[in-house]
Amino acid sequence: MRIEVAVNGEQREADVWPGESLLFALRERLGLPGSKNACEQGECGSCSVLLDGTLVCACLVLAAQADGHEVVTVEGLADDGALHPVQKAFVEAGAVQCGFCTPGLVVATADLLARRSDPSEDEIREALSGNLCRCTGYQKIFDAVRLAAR
Amino acid sequence: MEVLNPHTLEEALQAKAEHPDAVPIQGGTDVMVELNFDRRRPEVLLNLNEVGELRGWSRENGTLRLGSGLTYTEAMEAPLAELLPALAEASRTVGSPQIRNRGTIGGNLGTASPAGDALPPLLVEGAEVELASTRGVRRVALHEFLVGPKRNAAEPDELIAAVRVAPSGGQQTFMKVGPRNAMVIAVCSLAVVADRERGELRASFGSSGPVAGLVSCPLDEAASLPELVVEAASPIDDVRGTAAYRRHALGVLARRALERCLA
Known part of the structure; x- marks a missing residue:
């Protein structure tokens, strides 16, 4: 089936299998591998994207459900080649080790800071509770969030 | 497909x-x-997703009608969270922000998992499920709707349209046991409401039987509630915990819930 999705501000079309996830469509049909495929059950947050401005796991959205909607992936955060403030903060704070969880954490952090520009520690922890990182121990990630919030 | x-x-x-x-x-x-x-x-x-009638919630006299497409995130927001505080607490324990933004009350009912977090808070408030089909609309009490693990009373041609609940206004709480605060399927869970109008305490437990269970006792016999809960539960040993642990934890939760609800 054919779907039409506004991805990162651009109207895109894709032929998808009716049972496939938005994540699969983004990565395999639309050439956007920034959203990572890990758990495929919403546990890890590596595929976090914004669907109509709402933070979701792309693996838990049916590609067909995104038809006619807007999606922003990690690729859509940078503005004309200039890193998004959250991306800059992750680089500066050294919040990236293997990098696999980074796109999801960047999208989730961008979503948090768009809603709350000066989040508390608890709010940061809650906002990122759905994003797993198995390298960093999270401390540098929290540093990056605080840095981006400044 | x-x-x-x-x-x-x-x-x-x-x-x-x-x-x-x-x-x-x-x-x-x-x-x-x-x-x-x-x-x-x-x-x-x-x-x-495109069916607008299933979204949001409304109030008709004293009864709330929660569209089956109401998300956990929406259930956490005022004023709904103030009308159904235990449901709001339960919603906050569901998954992560990403999951709460997508997951819905109707989906929790449809899946009818013994671990469904929305179920105990709705059960203690006497919720009814609104089932719709081309034949019409019928209402089923939630405790009758849940017929077994992952089985519900909806007919094949029916959709879950809404949940109806008349908030008791009683002090209530929801508690859940799990290895961390987020991304947890309940090892066991408990919702309790102190319904002063009816002079009754109602408790509902999750992940401790084939369906979420419901018990009640008179308010002036509050001390008997923990034992009532533990006796009504029929937990099993599984990957998340043992039956013995669940029974013990339910008793602890019930005593803590009483402290909160009778304060």
């Missing part, structure tokens, strides 16, 4: 009547996992 995309409830009910085997998908937090892992490959998926 085929995806149907109704834009109105009428279209959705028509589609379900024509394809009784169609699997409804709203937030996708349960259905997509089954698809991704190839545990299920339905012929037809019925996407409910």
